[in-house]
Amino acid sequence: MILFKNISLRRGARILFSDVNLTLHNGEKIGLVGDNGSGKSSLLGLLMSTLSADSGDFEINTKMKISHVAQETPHSNASALDYVIDGDKEFREVERKIDNLDHSDQNNDLSRLLTRMEDMDGYSIKSRAAKILSGLGFDNHQLEMPTRSFSGGWRVRLNLAQALICPSDILLLDEPTNHLDIDAIVWLETWLKRYKGTIILISHDREFIDGVCQRILHIDGTTIRSYTGNYTQFERTKAELLANEQAVYEKQQRQVQHMEDYIRRFRAQATKARQAQSRIKALEKMQLIAPAHVNSQFKFQFFESKPITDPILRLEKVQAGYGDNIVLDNLSLSFSSGDRIGLLGRNGAGKSTLIKVLANELALLNGNRVETKHLNIGYFAQHQLEQLDPENTPLQQIQSHYPKEKSQVLRTYLGGFGFHGDHINQLIGQFSGGEKARLALAVLIFKRPNLLLLDEPTNHLDIEIRHALTMAIQQYEGAIILVSHDRHLLNTVTDQLLLVHDKQVQPLNGDMSDYIKWTKDQRNNTLTDPSSMTSSLETQMTVSGKTENDNTQPASATSRKEKRQRQAQQREKLKPLSNKIKQLERKMAELQIEYDAISKILSDPKTFETHDSAQITVIAQKHAHIKCQLLDVETKWYETSDEFEQCSAELG
Numbered sequence: 001m002i003l004f005k006n007i008s009l010r011r012g013a014r015i016l017f018s019d020v021n022l023t024l025h026n027g028e029k030i031g032l033v034g035d036n037g038s039g040k041s042s043l044l045g046l047l048m049s050t051l052s053a054d055s056g057d058f059e060i061n062t063k064m065k066i067s068h069v070a071q072e073t074p075h076s077n078a079s080a081l082d083y084v085i086d087g088d089k090e091f092r093e094v095e096r097k098i099d100n101l102d103h104s105d106q107n108n109d110l111s112r113l114l115t116r117m118e119d120m121d122g123y124s125i126k127s128r129a130a131k132i133l134s135g136l137g138f139d140n141h142q143l144e145m146p147t148r149s150f151s152g153g154w155r156v157r158l159n160l161a162q163a164l165i166c167p168s169d170i171l172l173l174d175e176p177t178n179h180l181d182i183d184a185i186v187w188l189e190t191w192l193k194r195y196k197g198t199i200i201l202i203s204h205d206r207e208f209i210d211g212v213c214q215r216i217l218h219i220d221g222t223t224i225r226s227y228t229g230n231y232t233q234f235e236r237t238k239a240e241l242l243a244n245e246q247a248v249y250e251k252q253q254r255q256v257q258h259m260e261d262y263i264r265r266f267r268a269q270a271t272k273a274r275q276a277q278s279r280i281k282a283l284e285k286m287q288l289i290a291p292a293h294v295n296s297q298f299k300f301q302f303f304e305s306k307p308i309t310d311p312i313l314r315l316e317k318v319q320a321g322y323g324d325n326i327v328l329d330n331l332s333l334s335f336s337s338g339d340r341i342g343l344l345g346r347n348g349a350g351k352s353t354l355i356k357v358l359a360n361e362l363a364l365l366n367g368n369r370v371e372t373k374h375l376n377i378g379y380f381a382q383h384q385l386e387q388l389d390p391e392n393t394p395l396q397q398i399q400s401h402y403p404k405e406k407s408q409v410l411r412t413y414l415g416g417f418g419f420h421g422d423h424i425n426q427l428i429g430q431f432s433g434g435e436k437a438r439l440a441l442a443v444l445i446f447k448r449p450n451l452l453l454l455d456e457p458t459n460h461l462d463i464e465i466r467h468a469l470t471m472a473i474q475q476y477e478g479a480i481i482l483v484s485h486d487r488h489l490l491n492t493v494t495d496q497l498l499l500v501h502d503k504q505v506q507p508l509n510g511d512m513s514d515y516i517k518w519t520k521d522q523r524n525n526t527l528t529d530p531s532s533m534t535s536s537l538e539t540q541m542t543v544s545g546k547t548e549n550d551n552t553q554p555a556s557a558t559s560r561k562e563k564r565q566r567q568a569q570q571r572e573k574l575k576p577l578s579n580k581i582k583q584l585e586r587k588m589a590e591l592q593i594e595y596d597a598i599s600k601i602l603s604d605p606k607t608f609e610t611h612d613s614a615q616i617t618v619i620a621q622k623h624a625h626i627k628c629q630l631l632d633v634e635t636k637w638y639e640t641s642d643e644f645e646q647c648s649a650e651l652g
Contacts, residue, residue, distance in 0.1 A: 001025055002047070002170075002198075007056035009042060016042055018222040019056070026169070029192070029199040031209040031231055034219030036434060036462050040202045043219070044068070044172050047200065067168035069176065073155035074147040080158060081143040084129040087162030091122050120167070132161045134523065135187035136180070137347055153179035160188075169197045177205045178459065181347045182485050182512075183519035204462050206231045207487045300416035300442070300468060302476040305450035308374050310336040312451060312479060313358060318367035320350075320357050326365065327353045329503040336575075337450065338582075339479040342490045344508060344515050345500035346522070351483045354500060355381070355455045358481060378449025380457050385436040390429030394419045394439050397428060401443055417442040418465070433460035441469070450478040458486045487512055577644040584637040591630045598623045 002024040009016045016039030024030065032040050045051035046058065048068060067087075074083055086092060098113050117123065133143060136157045142150075147158060156179045163171065171192075177185050189211040192199060203209050209216075209231040216227040216234040227234040311334045321327040327350040335341070335358075343351045356362035359379040360369065388397060398410050414424055417438045428436065437460045452473075458466050466489065473480060473493040484490055490497075490512060497508040497515065508515060601607050602623060607616065 001059075001061070003057070003059040005057040005059070007046075007053045007058055009039065009046065009051070010054050011039070011042060015222050017219060017224055020224045022217070022224060022226065024198065024200075026198055027196065028215055029195075029213045030201065031213035031216045031234075032200055032202050032219070033209075033216060033231070033234070033463065035464065036432070038219040040219060041174055043224075044174055044200065044202070047170070047172060064169040065167060066170045066172060067163045067166040068172040069156075069163045069174065070159045073152060074158055075155075076148060077146045079144045080133060080138060080147060080150070081126065081129055083147050083158055084133060084161040084165055085125055087164075087166040088120075088125060090167065091117075091120060091125055094120070094122065125165070129161070129165055132164050132191075135184065135191065136161055137184045157184075164191065171195060171197055171199045173199065174202045175204065176201070177203060177208055177485065180485060182344070182487065183346060183516065183523070185485055185487075186516050186519070187523075204458070204466060205486060205488070206463060206466075207491075300413075300445065301472050302445055302452075302478070303448045305376060305448045305478050306374050308337055308372050308450055310372070312337050312372045312375055314368075314370040315357065316368040316370065318357065318369065319365040320353055320362060321365055326503065328357070328500075328505065331367070331505055333505060335451075335479060335481070337479050338477070338578075339481070339496065340494045341479075341481045341496045341498055342494035343481065343483045343498050343500055343505075346519065349500045350503065350505075351500050352381070352455050354505060355379070355453050355481065355483060358451075359453050375451060376447065376449050377451045377453060378444045378447050379453045379455075380441060380444050381455040382459060384440050385433070388428050388436055388439060390427065392428050393425045394428065394442075395424050397439060398443050398446065402446060413446065414439075414442055434462060434465070437461055438465060445472075452476065452478055452480040454480065455483045456485065457482075458484060458489060574644060577640060580640050581637065581644060584633055584640060587633050588630065588637065591626055591633060595623070595626045595630055598626065 002022075004020050004022040007020045007022075008018045032043060034040050042051055046053060047060070048066060076083070078086070094113055094117050098110065098117070101110050101113070121128075130140075130143060134140075138154075138157070147155065150158065160176055163173070176188060180188065185205070185208060189208055192201075192212045199212065201209065201212060211230075213230050214228070216229070216231060218225045218227060218234065218238070227237055229237070313335045315331050315333045318331040318333075319326060319329050320331075331354075343354065345351050353362065357364065357369065359377055360371075361379070389400075392400065394414055395407070395410060398414065399405070399407070402410070411424060418435075419439070419442075428439065431439070437457070441457065457469065461469070466486065470489055470492050473489075480493065482490065482494055497511070498505050499508040499515070499518075510518075598619060601619060607619075611619070
């Protein structure tokens with residue numbers, strides 16, 4: 001059990017939290033959430049004794065073992081496997097003592113140490129370490145590679161593996177999914193569910209928190225509030241509380257207004273002076289409730305872009321890679337406006353390579369890339385954060401891209417990405433990774449792209465900005481191709497999935513659960529043909545991902561290819577219906593706005609005072625005419641939607 005009694009913690013002159021009282025029970029899995037800089041990592045520092053509370057009492061059983069992910073990345077000749085095993089310091093100590101014993105003279109000590117080795121399950125530690133590394137994405141041949149040979153992201157995984165293998169009662173994790181792909185995240189989620197100790201987790205991946213945690217601690221202002229359930233339940237509960245607070249606040253404001261009116265009217269009257277004074281005192285004593293701030297500080301949207309003709313981009317028998325390393329081979333793909341595609345595949349399969357080919361940032365080894373006229377590509381990748389000038393401010397950075405725009409327009413625009421006040425004039429070199437990612441997104445979105453290529457856009461972004469980005473993409477009308485390990489983002493903004501695997505790209509006739517199952521089969525060396533996955537998504541695919549080297553396929557593969565071709569032809573029939581539905585929806589929206597505007601005019605009493613009967617008749621006739629138009633368009637929308645559903649059913 002962990003107890004916080006009236007704990008207060010400062011960072012410099014700033015109070016992070018004050019008079020916090022919490023009880024954390026053994027075996028609880030807790031998600032720690034709050035704004036960037038609210039004190040989440042500082043709270044973990046308090047648990048690890050790297051920070052001390054400014055006041056209050058903090059109690060934890062000193063016998064409880066705490067494990068956390070090391071911040072320093074390894075750089076040594078130790079193999080990956082040995083480095084992970086080093087995380088179990090007690091095992092290494094027992095192993096060292098056994099090696100140093102003179103076995104002929106120290107039989108009692110040897111027997112005791114061997115018993116201890118068996119009790120701690122030390123004889124299986126190599127296989128346990130190998131399983132953890134495999135789950136985090138390491139291949140067998142990587143286990144014996146020296147740690148210094150791995151890139152930064154893979155070294156972070158090694159530190160995570162060390163924390164997992166270390167025997168512990170409490171596991172502290174600060175953004176453990178950074179640098180992990182989807183299958184590694186799913187593996188880690190499963191591992192943590194089986195962990196028997198207490199977990200305190202900081203993460204911006206809401207689906208990961210949902211899968212692991214049953215309690216949420218929310219750092220809100222200088223307090224820490226506890227909520228039962230996972231992150232989704234926390235959001236719902238918080239929304240209900242905020243709605244109630246808002247209702248209480250609005251009711252209170254009406255009471256305040258009534259009391260102030262009374263005071264203003266009767267304060268000077270001798271007969272009412274006593275009552276007025278009593279109301280003044282009551283008003284002074286009343287504890288005013290602050291308005292509930294339900295909206296995020298991040299508010300932005302994509303601008304409308306120029307319409308373009310389909311297909312907007314084609315790849316014809318493309319071969320791509322780096323020198324002699326061919327990553328993608330013989331690809332023929334076609335993309336249309338309105339496509340919302342998620343690219344899936346294991347690390348190194350070629351997702352980022354495909355994005356670079358589509359962005360025209362990687363020269364083709366063979367084949368053709370054909371784009372339509374007026375195609376305006378918005379490309380976001382992590383390396384673009386490094387291209388931000390550290391000596392620029394956010395305003396200077398965006399002005400360097402759009403020098404003709406007015407300064408005030410850009411200031412207002414950047415405010416939607418959280419760059420307010422003095423922050424807009426701060427040097428980029430002082431920014432965190434999340435702030436740089438926000439700025440890079442802001443520069444990209446202002447470009448008004450009609451094709452959006454996003455390669456891991458949520459890295460470094462907290463939940464609030466991820467939510468804002470999700471909402472903005474949902475309203476974006478252009479085509480989008482997304483690579484992300486954020487399952488929530490993939491589930492909410494894409495309706496088509498492509499699998500990059502074995503140098504090929506093909507439609508994934510399934511959803512994220514099918515993909516996760518496939519990755520598990522891959523890990524278990526049970527190769528499953530991804531084209532065999534079936535779900536309702538199969539009826540929505542609009543991307544042709546066929547390859548051109550099928551001449552020698554066996555009969556079953558040929559059959560599958562013919563089936564996909566028939567489905568592609570059927571989907572082509574669906575396109576005009578889909579486009580018609582979109583046109584009717586836009587027309588309905590336009591008519592509804594016009595109808596509501598005239599309804600407001602007719603419901604206003606002043607209209608009949610400022611207009612004569614002839615003018616009012618014209619307005620009323622127009623109102624009736626628009627209503628008829630609206631009903632007609634709605635009828636067509638229903639008919640077209642029914643036809644679309646019937647065709648979709650035939651496709652399934």
